[in-house]
Amino acid sequence: MILYGASGHGKVIIDILERMGITDIAVWDDADKEPIWQYPVTRPGAPADDRVVIGIGINATRRKVALRLGDGVHYATPVHPAAWVSPRAVVGEGTVVMAGAIVNPDARIGRHCIINTSASVDHDCIVGDYAHLSPNATLCGDVQVGEGSWVGAGATVIQGIHIGKWCMVGAGAVVIADVPDHATVVGNPARIIKTKQADE
Ligand SMILES: CC(C)(COP(=O)(O)OP(=O)(O)OC[C@H]1O[C@@H](n2cnc3c(N)ncnc32)[C@H](O)[C@@H]1OP(=O)(O)O)[C@@H](O)C(=O)NCCC(=O)NCCS
Numbered sequence: 010m011i012l013y014g015a016s017g018h019g020k021v022i023i024d025i026l027e028r029m030g031i032t033d034i035a036v037w038d039d040a041d042k043e044p045i046w047q048y049p050v051t052r053p054g055a056p057a058d059d060r061v062v063i064g065i066g067i068n069a070t071r072r073k074v075a076l077r078l079g080d081g082v083h084y085a086t087p088v089h090p091a092a093w094v095s096p097r098a099v100v101g102e103g104t105v106v107m108a109g110a111i112v113n114p115d116a117r118i119g120r121h122c123i124i125n126t127s128a129s130v131d132h133d134c135i136v137g138d139y140a141h142l143s144p145n146a147t148l149c150g151d152v153q154v155g156e157g158s159w160v161g162a163g164a165t166v167i168q169g170i171h172i173g174k175w176c177m178v179g180a181g182a183v184v185i186a187d188v189p190d191h192a193t194v195v196g197n198p199a200r201i202i203k204t205k206q207a208d209e
Pocket of ligand 1: 180193
């Protein structure tokens with residue numbers, strides 16, 4: 010197994026892999042980094058037949074690395090044994106589901122997402138590729154989160170809301186209205202405080 014990204018987020022992924030019984034882990038990073046525990050960190054090589062998980066918390070960077078690695082890479086989908094993922098949910102390759110997270114029936118989660126500690130994804134939600142649901146974020150039923158969007162810690166999105174692509178939902182926000190692409194929203198009720206350019 011290759012973990013690409015010797016970050017704090019990567020550490021949590023190592024913990025999950027170990028809990029899944031996987032200890033043959035090569036850790037790669039683009040920068041020189043200290044070992045993570047017993048795992049030395051080396052520069053990226055060719056993934057060959059190994060499975061890969063990208064341990065980079067920044068959504069846009071995770072996407073860049075996935076695009077750089079290109080097609081033909083086999084991605085792992087680590088799910089902590091203390092998470093609950095309904096057998097009727099779909100979780101895309103390269104996505105990581107952390108301890109205490111819940112993914113309910115007919116939820117569809119894209120590739121290379123982070124479903125962080127104790128995040129909750131209710132029935133029929135659709136989460137786009139490279140999205141990140143932070144610890145304790147709650148998506149009520151039928152919510153859609155667009156590609157690359159980041160839902161902050163403890164934020165709640167009420168049922169049926171659509172959050173666009175590459176949005177930021179601030180920690181603790183309560184989202185009760187749709188959020189357009191690239192917007193940052195905070196507060197209760199959530200309000201837009203900025204909108205990024207598409208290429209930012
Ligand atoms: C939303 C967020 C990205 C905004 O960061 P930013 O773009 O640097 O914005 P600023 O810190 O300049 O704040 C802009 C304004 O929004 C307010 N604000 C920022 N984050 C807020 C939040 N989560 N809730 C309520 N208000 C918030 C600030 O107080 C400030 O208000 P002011 O203009 O009246 O002074 C950030 O505050 C946040 O919540 N990040 C999520 C962190 C998180 O969940 N981490 C989990 C890691 S796994």
